[in-house]
Amino acid sequence: MTNKSAAQPRRRASRAGLPPRMAVAVDLVILTLREDTLCALAIERGIAPFRGRWALPGGFVRAGESLEAAALRELEEETGVDAARAGHIEQLATFGDPQRDPRERVVSVAYLAIVPDLPEPRAGGDARDARVLPVATLLSGKVPLAFDHARILDAGVERARAKLEYSSLATHFCAESFTIHALRRVYEAVWGAPLDGPNFHRKVLNTPGFVVETDQMSSGGSGRPARLYRRGGAIQLQPPLLRAEPRAP
Amino acid sequence: MTNKSAAQPRRRASRAGLPPRMAVAVDLVILTLREDTLCALAIERGIAPFRGRWALPGGFVRAGESLEAAALRELEEETGVDAARAGHIEQLATFGDPQRDPRERVVSVAYLAIVPDLPEPRAGGDARDARVLPVATLLSGKVPLAFDHARILDAGVERARAKLEYSSLATHFCAESFTIHALRRVYEAVWGAPLDGPNFHRKVLNTPGFVVETDQMSSGGSGRPARLYRRGGAIQLQPPLLRAEPRAP
DNA sequence: TCAAAAGTGTTAAATGTACACCCATGG
């Protein structure tokens, strides 16, 4: 019916019904907050290709291993953070350009992980060095990333920005208990814009399931001690926290 | 861990540092509207495994072919709709459970396509039959889908529902020019809830870039002729069209 | 003239925004 069957002597394997096999990898965008700055874990590659360049942590999926399991395994290998301590992990997108790896065809499934208080990473395996660097630095273009990792990182940051608005993702940047102020600093760091403190406070408390009060108070800092909260059960926020866009007068 | 690694000598390749190779497929959730009902294209499988069961259209990615190109090729093969006529196509998620295909390890990258006025599909290739069926039927469980395709379809429908709210996706269900009423019927079909006509009308017109007026009017139907509009340039809607949730009094 | 759909007006309620102001703590 189409020209297809005629025009296709094309890859004998395919005609025989056997699909080509490809390597499948997972790459991780691991986000955390360091001094009110949005940061990601980056690896300095110790082997070719892109030796000496910064890259996202990742590795190949093993036979019999699910994609999610591979992502969690890589997360633990690179950071020492196990599934329980990881605040949040979700699949981001899949990158499969035929040229994205100069060695051979590699399809990479990217995952986004949020980790509170990411420990100083250990270089190991194929990595010459491993560091938690500001996202702004990594995306500035001054430190070109290996492969298509700049696009992957960008997708991860965009996903995080979008999800703060309508999900409880922000709480995963915080330790188990946190002040409303700390939560606000997460929003301000990820969105890169200041928010009104009083209104933010009310909005968070009026969003059912977002946070739950504890009977503890913060201590030590300057100023009045603040109440500590824990993550509530809500996954989606209704109504969403709006990303304030200053209105034109 | 599973009986699988025992059955295989665990691919010596993997121990030598060479990653295992896997087949990579694309599967398509192709949504359209038929008589105000959200429908998806389904294929009745003519070959094992799952012979005789309904499945989503899809196929293996070829060597040297990008994922997106594979998705567009499958879309055209199964529906005759080329990239230009497809309203919208986007990557949805990747499904890679080791057991999802009983033959061998297949990682499937799912795509979501929206096509206005999907033509009656032609069965061909490995398909015994091809039909446009209501999503509600396919997800009801009465017609079990092959592989993990119920999960994929569900993810596609959920993505479409969510994106109607904050993107101009709904316009891609419509022909090139359409009335505001037709656009509203898209929202009502996908969300499964009625919307207030007058308020919807204003909201659409007040959302910059959502639709642009033409100088033509609809003809033929009963009632007053309506103005026709085209898709505007906006991708994201600001403010979003809210999914009306009847308020508890 | 009636039914059906298009489109405009109107109003009460809910929400968002900006900022004044009091509270509790450490220096």
Add this chain to the structure above:
DNA sequence: CCATGGGTGTACATTTAACACTTTTGA
């Protein structure tokens, strides 16, 4: 007693939701 951040109050602007009402067509 002052700086710092925590938290509440409040007034105003904006948005939303509900629905009455007018317009324009085909039957």
